Amino acid sequence: MVGVSGGIAAYKAAELVRALQRQAVEVHVVMTASAQKFVQPLTFSALTGHTVITSLWEEWGPGAPEQNGIDHIAEAQWADVLVVAPATANILAKFAHGIADDFLSTLYLATTSPVIVAPAMNVNMWNHAATQGNLETLRQRGVGIVEPGTGDLACGMVGAGRMAEPETIAAAVVSALGRRHDLAGEVVLVTAGGTREALDPVRFIGNRSSGKMGYALAEAARSRGARVILISGPSSLQAPAHCELVRVTTAEQMRGSVLARMDEATLVIKAAAVADYRPLAVSAQKLKRAGLLRLELAPTEDILAEVVRRRKAGQLIVGFAAETENRMENGRAKLLAKGADAIVVNDVAGDGIGIDSDMNAATFLTRATAVELPQMPKRQLADRILDEILTFRRPRPVVVELDEARDVEARQKQAIQDRVLDESLPVGAGRRQLIVE
Numbered sequence: 030m031v032g033v034s035g036g037i038a039a040y041k042a043a044e045l046v047r048a049l050q051r052q053a054v055e056v057h058v059v060m061t062a063s064a065q066k067f068v069q070p071l072t073f074s075a076l077t078g079h080t081v082i083t084s085l086w087e088e089w090g091p092g093a094p095e096q097n098g099i100d101h102i103a104e105a106q107w108a109d110v111l112v113v114a115p116a117t118a119n120i121l122a123k124f125a126h127g128i129a130d131d132f133l134s135t136l137y138l139a140t141t142s143p144v145i146v147a148p149a150m151n152v153n154m155w156n157h158a159a160t161q162g163n164l165e166t167l168r169q170r171g172v173g174i175v176e177p178g179t180g181d182l183a184c185g186m187v188g189a190g191r192m193a194e195p196e197t198i199a200a201a202v203v204s205a206l207g208r209r210h211d212l213a214g215e216v217v218l219v220t221a222g223g224t225r226e227a228l229d230p231v232r233f234i235g236n237r238s239s240g241k242m243g244y245a246l247a248e249a250a251r252s253r254g255a256r257v258i259l260i261s262g263p264s265s266l267q268a269p270a271h272c273e274l275v276r277v278t279t280a281e282q283m284r285g286s287v288l289a290r291m292d293e294a295t296l297v298i299k300a301a302a303v304a305d306y307r308p309l310a311v312s313a314q315k316l317k318r319a320g321l322l323r324l325e326l327a328p329t330e331d332i333l334a335e336v337v338r339r340r341k342a343g344q345l346i347v348g349f350a351a352e353t354e355n356r357m358e359n360g361r362a363k364l365l366a367k368g369a370d371a372i373v374v375n376d377v378a379g380d381g382i383g384i385d386s387d388m389n390a391a392t393f394l395t396r397a398t399a400v401e402l403p404q405m406p407k408r409q410l411a412d413r414i415l416d417e418i419l420t421f422r423r424p425r426p427v428v429v430e431l432d433e434a435r436d437v438e439a440r441q442k443q444a445i446q447d448r449v450l451d452e453s454l455p456v457g458a459g460r461r462q463l464i465v466e
């Protein structure tokens with residue numbers, strides 16, 4: 030579903046529709062009232078062969094508003110991706126605040142599919158704190174933002190605000206479509222946030238984890254079709270929609286919830302920053318200030334190691350390692366020591382990335398590979414991490430040798446016929462190799 034809102038770049042939405050059609054994507058178009066001041070709906074109905082949706086309402090007879098034939102809920106369910114290009118400052122504000130006063134903004138609230146926006150506007154409108162705040166809200170919520178470029182703007186000013194090229198926007202849509210159902214049937218258990226270990230009735234030892242990375246992973250997994258169980262330490266974030274949220278406070282509660290729910294999961298991602306130590310004794314009364322205070326700390330249980338020990342066949346387990354030094358060495362040591370399938374290694378010493386930040390950079394580490402994931406918003410990184418997990422899970426091709434004696438070969442081939450990837454590898458007299466999934 031391509032949404033067109035009322036900016037100068039509205040005419041470029043026609044190029045976007047064409048670019049999507051070249052990729053064999055079926056397109057419906059919805060236009061805001063302002064968009065129709067810039068481009069005629071006829072342009073899009075001619076390109077798509079479908080009626081362009083121009084209103085929630087249609088006038089039937091003198092002055093009597095009736096709902097027209099197009100149902101926004103049905104359209105919301107039809108759409109695999111909603112992309113808005115150009116996205117005006119106004120439509121971004123409406124999306125961010127849940128205002129549903131026309132077809133496009135109502136559709137946004139009604140769809141559970143991935144949403145992508147390609148903003149375009151005057152540089153001052155773009156830089157305005159209101160617009161940037163709304164974009165941040167949308168980004169947190171998992172909306173994909175195809176950033177505008179910098180250059181000459183239609184208003185005569187120079188700066189950020191030019192809509193991204195239609196081909197770039199189409200590529201973002203195609204990538205979202207590719208991911209749309211690739212976790213269908215999976216049950217993903219994600220842990221997020223930090224834990225709190227009580228010292229007395231009012232104080233605790235905690236850490237700066239905000240839960241943003243884990244919540245982004247939960248949101249990404251859900252939008253790719255998984256059932257998601259999100260086990261979260263205290264966090265001020267709003268839980269992603271349609272995830273089963275389990276709230277915990279301490280490392281011990283986190284352990285209990287993870288062990289109780291892990292059997293349901295096909296994939297466990299441990300992004301929480303769980304305390305390594307807890308106070309040995311918790312004071313029943315509030316501690317009073319009285320000179321030097323020594324605390325005795327006891328180690329908490331190692332949840333990741335325990336999850337690995339209890340894993341079922343086929344269950345994939347991915348841990349996180351937050352490191353401030355010797356990132357790769359420590360990450361690899363953790364991977365081997367814990368027996369997880371992969372470790373996402375974060376550098377939390379850098380400025381503006383990692384703990385409590387909106388950005389992150391990481392290395393996805395398995396026993397055989399190390400994939401660098403450069404700095405990007407956490408929601409985007411979440412998708413890249415899930416991509417890597419799926420690549421890791423995909424069965425690797427194996428080579429099977431066949432005996433060319435006729436009946437033996439026929440029997441052998443029948444057993445594996447659905448899984449043959451390549452047939453043409455003769456290896457010496459009387460023997461051939463097949464590559465099998």
Ligand SMILES: Cc1cc2nc3c(=O)[nH]c(=O)nc-3n(C[C@H](O)[C@H](O)[C@H](O)COP(=O)(O)O)c2cc1C
Nearest residue numbers: 034035036037061063064117118119120149150151
């Ligand atoms: C000539 C003209 C060009 C405009 N271009 C833009 C634009 O590029 N981006 C934008 O956010 N608003 C632009 N506006 C303002 C929007 O059209 C206006 O905020 C409108 O309410 C947006 O409605 P919509 O979001 O429902 O489409 C423009 C207005 C005019 C008159």
